[in-house]
Amino acid sequence: MLSGQQTSIVKKTKIRSIKTEYLFLLPAVVFLLFFMIYPIVYNLLLSFKNVTLMxxxxxxxxxxxxxxxTVLKDPTFALSIKNSLIFTILSIVFQFTIGLALALYFNRKFPGRGIMRALVLVTWMLPIVVVGAIFNWLFAGDxxxxxxxxxxxxxxDSPIPWLASSSTALxxxxxxxxxxxxxxxxxxxLGGLQGIPEELYEAARIDGANSIQxxxxxxxxxxxxxxxxxLMLGIIYTFKTFDxxxxxxKGGPNNSTSLMPxxxxxxxxxxxxFSLGAVVSTIMxxxxxxxxxxxxxSIGKEESL
Structure with a gap:
């Protein structure tokens, strides 16, 4: 049995330990409050006011x-939603499909695999300004x-004005x-594929399953x-594409490439x-x-199974 003095020391030690843990959490809490929670709340309040430069x-x-x-009645807002949906859906479908095909290819062992994989990743490291300049040059009209x-x-027979036409720019x-x-x-x-045990594929082969099965x-x-x-990260990242x-x-021609951001x-x-901009941001x-x-x-349902 602990004496009263020993019990008091144990309690003080526990309290000190809890305070230390909260002190370690404090920077993260401050960051969340000032750089995430506050901007969201401020933007929401701004959307209910009439704030302009004046x-x-x-x-x-x-x-x-x-x-x-006002925003919901604006035809440009409806067009931006339509453009954002088309942009997000097509981007995600093709990024995922081609990315999966390349991941399956690079998951195999063959000479030069590391070099080829590194070359593919180089495109991801390029600045958006460089990528935009490259594609502007590729699809230039003349x-x-x-x-x-x-x-x-x-x-x-004649050049197509890819970026100057409302039907093709998006x-x-x-x-x-x-x-x-x-x-x-x-x-x-590729990281997910490399985490799948090879024994499972061997068992499937023994059971007579072909490559598609x-x-x-x-x-x-x-x-x-x-x-x-x-897909979750891709939808969020793509839906808020601005750069x-x-x-x-720059949203043209005729707002045909104007997305919600x-x-x-x-x-x-x-x-x-500013208030109308805050409205669109809040809806996004x-x-x-x-x-x-x-x-x-969906994740909760998966984990409960």
Missing amino acids: NLVGIQEFVGLSNYK YGLINYFLQTVGII YVVIIANIWIGIPFNMIIL RFFSVTIPLLKPTIMIL VIIVMT FYAYQLAFERSQ FGILLVISLFYLK
Whole structure:
């Protein structure tokens, strides 16, 4: 049995230990509060006010849902949602498909595998400004390499204004974004593939499963957690893409490549309508929050099985 003095010392030691643990957590809590929670709350409050360049400092009128009604009635907002959905879906589908194909290829052992894998990753390390300049040159209307190749093989008779046409500009930007995202998808999926025990494939071969059956009965089920995380990160990252748009098209022509992040940027920093920009940002946050909650719910169901 401990004496009263010993019990008091033990309690003080535990309290001191708990205080130390909270002190270690304090920097992370401060970071979350000032750099994540505060901007989100401030942006939400800003969306309910009428804040422009004229009253940025001073009295700011509370207008309720008026800003939301204004944005929802704007045809450009509807177009930006449509563009964002097309951009996100096509980018994710092709990035994932090509990335998975490359991951399966590089998961095999062959001479020069490391060098080839490193060359693929180089494209992911290029700055977005460089990537945008490359694709602007490739798809240039008069002197672009794509038009030159298509004319040389006789597919087209005259140059196509890829980036100057409302019907093609968005798809050119999507191609550029797919090219940017393929290495990331490949390396994440490759890591998942290398974590699958070879014994499972041997057991499937003994049971008479061919390569396609092994892919769907062994590879895909064991790769599912990696796939879900990758798709989740890909959707969030792609849906809020801004840099590729500003470098390649600046939302044009005729807002045909204006995505939701760029539309929010236009409202806030080009037109100085900060509250309307905050509305678009808040709607984006709501959409991504719903997607995140759906993902967490799916993960919860998987873990409970």
